[in-house]
Structure formats: structure tokens, C-alpha cells
Ligand code: AMP
């Protein structure tokens with residue numbers, strides 16, 4: 517059984533439609549796929565409708581969260597949420613707020629670039645964003661590529677979009693403990709996404725992961741393209757200590773990232789445990 521539990525579509529910052537995502541998963545020989553767009557469940561239905569016989573879909577999302585460092589700085593945390601009720605009230609309200617903030621923040625980043633003389637049109641950037649999905653920096657990366665300023669999404673992050681760069685605008689993401697609780701209330705399970713992907717910016721320490729484990733976190737994503745072998749080994753040790761499940765996933769973004777779908781996978785026994793612990797929306801079998 518081949519299982520990939522972290523993928524994106526055009527409803528956030530991937531480049532495949534949900535239908536194309538399912539086709540890519542089938543071509544890669546995956547048996548179980550999770551759709552986990554940032555802060556939206558808008559791609560679920562199309563993915564369900566496209567499901568071929570024999571493939572199982574886990575309906576999920578990747579929630580934009582924040583933790584606070586000892587010095588009081590915000591630390592961005594991504595939380596994978598699976599098998600939850602997408603109509604749970606607190607969750608619906610928070611995701612709507614976040615999607616609005618994502619658009620506004622991208623507009624402000626584009627305006628800063630334009631004010632600096634870069635050939636970026638904030639109105640055109642806004643028009644390129646998914647109407648009922650989530651806007652993200654990769655959308656701005658596409659605009660930078662089209663303007664001829666960079667030749668790849670990762671170059672756009674290095675030169676213009678990184679959290680330490682001059683155009684970066686912060687977002688008020690959901691406190692991660694609150695997000696874990698909201699998903700638990702909605703019958704879902706939570707897995708900390710790429711917890712130690714240092715290249716993206718500051719990451720949470722073992723103490724925060726321990727607190728989240730005590731607060732109901734189900735697992736951590738260990739096998740992720742942004743984790744080197746030593747990091748994976750340390751995370752596996754931590755998970756064993758804290759009684760957390762460990763997953764592996766590609767974090768596929770279509771043409772916005774080089775990692776192919778199915779490049780990293782989750783152990784079938786771990787997958788079964790995730791499903792057993794959820795009471796919200798069951799897996800869909802095609
Ligand atoms: P945002 O959600 O707007 O903060 O943008 C974060 C998204 O950009 C995440 O989905 C990442 O997958 C992607 N991302 C972050 N850093 C990089 C990078 N260095 N190169 C390419 N994509 C990145």
C-alpha cells in the first residue's frame with residue numbers, strides 16, 4: 517500500500533486541479549491520497565468525484581498556525597488536519613478569516629514590490645488568486661517569474677518572498693493549540709507538518725511539540741522533503757518519547773515545487789491508526 521498524506525491543488529498554492537491531482541496520484545501508483553490545501557476544504561468535492569476505483573481519499577487541510585518563541589516572536593507552524601467535519605462552526609469562521617487575511621497580505625506584499633519599482637501589478641496578482649481557495653506566496657512567485665525577475669519559485673522565495681526578506685508581510689495565523697483543539701472538536705486528527713524544516717524559517721522546539729502532544733496532537737510528519745536524514749532520526753526519537761504517530765508525505769505542489777507526488781509515503785499501520793482515531797468524515801473509497 518502506497519500512501520501520501522500531504523498534497524496541494526489550485527485551491528491553494530498547487531498547480532493541479534483536484535481532478536489532475538487524483539490522476540497524478542493514480543499514475544504514481546498511490547492507494548491512499550490526502551488532499552491538504554492550505555486553509556480550505558474547497559477542493560474536496562472535485563477530488564471525491566474524480567476518485568478511481570480502488571483509490572482511497574483522505575479529506576484534509578493544512579492549517580496556517582503560529583506558536584510563540586521564548587523571546588515572544590511568532591513562529592509559523594503548519595498543522596495537517598484529517599478526517600474532520602468541514603462544517604464545524606469555529607473552524608469555518610477561522611478558515612474564512614484566514615483566507616481573507618491571506619489575500620490582503622499578498623496584496624500588501626505586491627504593493628510593496630510595486631512601490632519599490634518592481635514590475636509587479638498588485639491588481640493583476642489579486643486577479644490571479646483562486647476565488648474560493650487560499651492565496652499564498654507561490655502565487656506571487658508566479659508573478660515574479662512572469663515578470664522575468666526570477667526563473668523559479670524557489671529563486672523567488674530566496675530573493676523576494678522569504679520571511680527574512682524586505683517584502684515579507686506577516687499574517688495573524690491561528691494559535692496552534694487552538695487549531696489542535698478545533699480539529700479535535702470537529703472529529704478530526706492532527707499531524708504537525710514538516711516540524712523541523714529549518715530552511716523555511718524558525719521552527720518550534722521539542723518543548724512545544726511535547727505541549728501539543730499533551731494537548732491532543734496525534735502525530736508528526738517525519739519523512740518530508742525538507743527534513744535531512746539526521747533530522748528525521750531525531751524526530752522519530754521524539755515521537756517515540758511522546759507517543760506520537762510518524763507520517764511521511766511528499767507535500768506535492770505540482771509545478772510549484774520539484775518533489776513528485778508519492779516521493780515520500782506513510783506506513784500503512786500508521787495510516788490505519790489515524791483513521792481509527794477520527795470520528796469526523798471517514799475516508800472515501802473510490
Ligand atoms: P504562504 O502560505 O503564503 O506563507 O506561503 C508558504 C508556501 O510557500 C508553502 O506552501 C510552501 O510550500 C511554499 N514555500 C515556502 N518556502 C518555499 C521555498 N523556499 N521555495 C518554494 N516554495 C516555498
Ligand code: ZN
Pocket residue numbers: 524528529530554652769
Ligand atoms: Zn503550499
Ligand code: FE
Pocket residue numbers: 578594709710
Ligand atoms: Fe506546509
Ligand code: FE
Pocket residue numbers: 522524578767
Ligand atoms: Fe504543504
